[in-house]
Amino acid sequence: MGLTLSEQIISHAAGREVHAGDLVVVPVDCAMGVDSITPSIIDVMRNELGVERVFDPDKIAIIIDHVAPAVNIATANAQAKVRRFAMEQGIRHFYDVGRGVCHQVMIEEGLAGPGQIVIGSDSHSTSYGAVGAFGCGMGATDIALAWATGHTWLKVPETICIRARGDFSAGVTAKDLTLWVEQALGADGATYRAVEYHGVDMLSLASRQTLACMTTELGAKAGIIPPSGEVAERFRVPEWLKVDPGARYERVVEVDLNSLVPLVAVSPRVDDVRPAAELGHVRVDQVFIGTCTNGRLEDLRIAARILRGRRVAPGVRMLVVPASSQVLMDAMADGTLAVLLEAGATIGTPGCGPCIGRHMGVLGDGEVVISTANRNFRGRMGSPNAEIYLGSPATAAASAVTGRITDPREFL
Amino acid sequence: MARVWLFGEDVDTDQIVPGRYAPYMTSEEELPKHAFIEARPEFAREVRPGDIIVAGANFGCGSSREYAPKALKLCGIGAIIAPSFARIFFRNALNLGIPLFEADLTGVLRDGQEVTLDMERYVVVTDAGQEYPLKPPPDFVREIWEAGSTVAYFRRYGRLPGQRTGEQGGE
Numbered sequence: 096m097g098l099t100l101s102e103q104i105i106s107h108a109a110g111r112e113v114h115a116g117d118l119v120v121v122p123v124d125c126a127m128g129v130d131s132i133t134p135s136i137i138d139v140m141r142n143e144l145g146v147e148r149v150f151d152p153d154k155i156a157i158i159i160d161h162v163a164p165a166v167n168i169a170t171a172n173a174q175a176k177v178r179r180f181a182m183e184q185g186i187r188h189f190y191d192v193g194r195g196v197c198h199q200v201m202i203e204e205g206l207a208g209p210g211q212i213v214i215g216s217d218s219h220s221t222s223y224g225a226v227g228a229f230g231c232g233m234g235a236t237d238i239a240l241a242w243a244t245g246h247t248w249l250k251v252p253e254t255i256c257i258r259a260r261g262d263f264s265a266g267v268t269a270k271d272l273t274l275w276v277e278q279a280l281g282a283d284g285a286t287y288r289a290v291e292y293h294g295v296d297m298l299s300l301a302s303r304q305t306l307a308c309m310t311t312e313l314g315a316k317a318g319i320i321p322p323s324g325e326v327a328e329r330f331r332v333p334e335w336l337k338v339d340p341g342a343r344y345e346r347v348v349e350v351d352l353n354s355l356v357p358l359v360a361v362s363p364r365v366d367d368v369r370p371a372a373e374l375g376h377v378r379v380d381q382v383f384i385g386t387c388t389n390g391r392l393e394d395l396r397i398a399a400r401i402l403r404g405r406r407v408a409p410g411v412r413m414l415v416v417p418a419s420s421q422v423l424m425d426a427m428a429d430g431t432l433a434v435l436l437e438a439g440a441t442i443g444t445p446g447c448g449p450c451i452g453r454h455m456g457v458l459g460d461g462e463v464v465i466s467t468a469n470r471n472f473r474g475r476m477g478s479p480n481a482e483i484y485l486g487s488p489a490t491a492a493a494s495a496v497t498g499r500i501t502d503p504r505e506f507l
Numbered sequence: 508m509a510r511v512w513l514f515g516e517d518v519d520t521d522q523i524v525p526g527r528y529a530p531y532m533t534s535e536e537e538l539p540k541h542a543f544i545e546a547r548p549e550f551a552r553e554v555r556p557g558d559i560i561v562a563g564a565n566f567g568c569g570s571s572r573e574y575a576p577k578a579l580k581l582c583g584i585g586a587i588i589a590p591s592f593a594r595i596f597f598r599n600a601l602n603l604g605i606p607l608f609e610a611d612l613t614g615v616l617r618d619g620q621e622v623t624l625d626m627e628r629y630v631v632v633t634d635a636g637q638e639y640p641l642k643p644p645p646d647f648v649r650e651i652w653e654a655g656s657t658v659a660y661f662r663r664y665g666r667l668p669g670q671r672t673g674e675q676g677g678e
Contacts (some may be wrong), residue, residue: 118669131531143658173531218571218595233597234573236657249670283565287594316594451526473522479545
């Protein structure tokens with residue numbers, strides 16, 4: 096019987112062949128905590144489980160990204176507690192303010208790899224599927240148990256296969272594909288399931304990160320892209336990890352990439368998706384390019400292509416938050432940053448930025464943002480009366496120029 | 508008797524506890540006061556221990572924040588009944604020992620209605636005597652509820668849910 100990529104990875108970790116529906120306990124290759132949740136993880140591990148030392152400091156990563164730098168005394172104190180813990184436990188993979196969004200840092204630092212099981216205290220830990228890992232988001236108790244024991248329990252998921260053919264036309268990106276899939280499956284269309292993307296071998300690692308990250312917004316447990324292209328060149332892919340023609344998928348969704356157009360998710364539902372060209376009546380107050388979904392060099396570059404020689408519209412503020420310090424340095428080296436600054440954008444500390452509505456661009460009553468992030472829930476970025484539209488970096492940049500939601504193909 | 512708190516579909520974690528009200532941003536002690544602070548401001552004031560949430564599909568979608576179900580637990584919520592739950596919320600609530608049942612009772616129960624949740628027979632009984640059966644949980648879920656939480660389960664049995672006795676987790 097053929098196995099899906101999730102079944103292959105979990106079977107390998109469990110040391111026996113397992114199938115969708117099986118309940119298993121597996122060792123984790125890495126368990127990641129972020130600043131906002133790690134204080135609770137420490138409390139559960141020490142005070143509730145009564146465990147003083149983590150099982151293996153080298154299989155733990157801690158990243159300060161959600162509120163970085165600290166915004167008030169409570170967060171500053173919490174971050175100090177996290178730093179002290181990392182030091183005491185000898186955790187080498189500790190990344191402080193400014194290193195970047197956890198999921199970007201994990202991949203840059205090689206802490207998620209093909210065939211591995213990597214769990215994180217952030218829901219978008221599905222991102223590790225970009226390199227062929229089983230990446231899964233969990234809460235404080237599960238991460239605390241993993242830090243204490245090195246293991247986690249999983250129910251092996253069924254898999255939905257997204258089978259793409261063709262290639263994107265100009266101005267259409269991986270983000271638009273994810274929004275098309277949102278519309279096709281719905282915001283809970285893959286709950287408890289894994290998603291596999293087939294037919295996307297031409298995509299860069301960065302674009303694969305966008306695909307894998309956004310499977311969380313389908314409710315998915317993991318979102319895996321079979322390693323190929325840039326990923327196969329940069330990572331060691333175990334021989335046993337490959338698409339099995341006999342694998343059983345719960346559902347296969349076909350998509351013709353050539354037919355896709357720039358898309359936007361309308362406030363407040365990520366699965367309420369329309370062509371950007373139909374939303375020209377929506378005026379924006381803020382444009383945000385960044386996050387684990389779309390804050391990488393290729394995202395900043397396509398924005399710069401549109402903004403070169405143009406200006407952000409009067410009355411609009413444009414925030415760019417690179418996904419990591421590496422992205423920031425690369426964007427500085429190749430001139431991307433200068434183009435964005437000349438156009439009137441401002442640059443924030445690498446990290447989650449205003450995505451979660453805690454700092455660095457909180458929205459006021461009635462304000463409208465177009466964001467390259469992953470969620471547009473009511474109240475997520477600030478006022479419950481603000482509106483969040485989600486699109487690609489190209490769509491966000493084009494909207495910055497006109498001050499209203501704009502199809503980026505007008506500028507390409 | 509328990510009061511029914513009725514909610515619609517896709518109740519996300521930002522509605523349960525907005526990110527700005529995370530214990531990380533404020534304090535652990537204030538957490539229960541922030542349950543549904545914007546979506547339903549009277550909730551935290553009026554909820555009583557044992558009350559149940561009855562909601563539409565995909566309850567708890569969004570963030571991995573365990574403090575969302577924790578806020579509900581600290582408010583004394585006795586169970587949540589919805590046709591489906593987002594997976595991380597399901598796991599977090601299970602870990603905290605909050606009973607979740609997959610059933611759609613949004614069309615038959617009213618907000619504010621008094622009901623009894625019978626955890627022996629897995630049935631909701633209304634003030635009018637009408638009964639709605641719930642699906643009994645799998646054994647490992649029932650064992651976590653009985654222990655009180657996954658941490659308590661781990662302390663009692665020395666293993667993770669799903670791990671067979673004597674199995675060292677695949678290694």
